[in-house]
Amino acid sequence: MDNAVQDLPFLKMHGAGNDFVVIDARRGVRAPTAAEVRAIGDRHRGVGFDQLAVIGPGQEADADLTFWNADGSLSDACGNATRCVASLLMDEAGAERIALRTGRGVLEGVRDAGVVSVNMGPPVLNWREIPLAEDVDLDALPIEGAPSAVGMGNPHCVFFVEDAAAVDLPTFGPTIEHHPLYPQRTNVEIVQVLDRQTLRQRTWERGAGETLACGSGACAVAVAASRRGLAERRVSIRLDGGTLGLDWRDDGVWMSGPVAHVFSGTFTASFLEGAV
Numbered sequence: 001m002d003n004a005v006q007d008l009p010f011l012k013m014h015g016a017g018n019d020f021v022v023i024d025a026r027r028g029v030r031a032p033t034a035a036e037v038r039a040i041g042d043r044h045r046g047v048g049f050d051q052l053a054v055i056g057p058g059q060e061a062d063a064d065l066t067f068w069n070a071d072g073s074l075s076d077a078c079g080n081a082t083r084c085v086a087s088l089l090m091d092e093a094g095a096e097r098i099a100l101r102t103g104r105g106v107l108e109g110v111r112d113a114g115v116v117s118v119n120m121g122p123p124v125l126n127w128r129e130i131p132l133a134e135d136v137d138l139d140a141l142p143i144e145g146a147p148s149a150v151g152m153g154n155p156h157c158v159f160f161v162e163d164a165a166a167v168d169l170p171t172f173g174p175t176i177e178h179h180p181l182y183p184q185r186t187n188v189e190i191v192q193v194l195d196r197q198t199l200r201q202r203t204w205e206r207g208a209g210e211t212l213a214c215g216s217g218a219c220a221v222a223v224a225a226s227r228r229g230l231a232e233r234r235v236s237i238r239l240d241g242g243t244l245g246l247d248w249r250d251d252g253v254w255m256s257g258p259v260a261h262v263f264s265g266t267f268t269a270s271f272l273e274g275a276v
């Protein structure tokens with residue numbers, strides 16, 4: 001068995017500016033080690049990403065997905081990356097529907113009239129499953145600003161404000177990401193309600209910092225806004241990197257949005273051998 005490190009092919013993709021390195025480990029290509037994930041994520045010495053998605057051979061689905069954040073932590077959900085990979089695999093199969101197993105179960109992707117949508121599953125509205133550190137009111141957490149807590153396979157803390165642009169997110173975001181109420185840290189969303197069908201969202205992501213878009217975060221925002229009576233269950237959410245369509249249906253929260261395959265490349269064996 002040749003144990004020499006091999007070159008590693010990858011794709012660079014983004015969904016509304018939320019950017020990903022995608023590694024297809026279905027046919028003999030190996031998944032990266034945690035050290036290689038960190039090296040790949042270096043925006044100067046590697047390629048950089050908000051998340052790295054590894055496609056594995058499907059167990060009860062067309063493919064499995066594993067998501068790493070830029071800081072090397074794992075996440076059970078990544079909506080924009082799930083949509084990007086769904087598009088890639090539907091193109092490959094010539095299909096209009098695909099099933100992807102993620103950390104929160106098997107999600108369905110569809111393409112209709114060129115628009116790619118993913119059912120991100122039902123929201124988690126039980127504090128133990130999000131999880132939170134103690135029994136709290138999910139629609140008014142004991143944090144200044146009384147945010148909402150929603151799980152989408154990953155935790156989200158959603159704040160509704162008058163002016164989203166006025167929030168100093170690089171300062172505010174980390175204080176909430178690391179708040180003791182979230183034993184596994186949390187993603188943080190700042191939302192301004194423009195009307196009952198249109199929301200503006202800014203995002204501080206767990207393990208990635210401020211991103212141009214966050215799909216699972218947009219799902220959490222749509223659920224929180226509807227539960228608070230601030231918006232319909234079907235909304236458009238305007239993020240820094242583009243617009244996502246959300247529809248909280250009986251079978252789950254559906255998210256639609258743009259997909260881009262920017263380039264494909266190869267990480268050289270010498271680069272990977274240097275990963276520490």
Ligand SMILES: N[C@H](CCC[C@H](N)C(=O)O)C(=O)O
Pocket residue numbers: 018050051069074075076077078079080081154155187205206207208211213214215216217
């Ligand atoms: N960008 C991703 C969210 C990644 C979530 C990750 N930051 C975490 O939960 O740790 C999305 O489109 O859903």
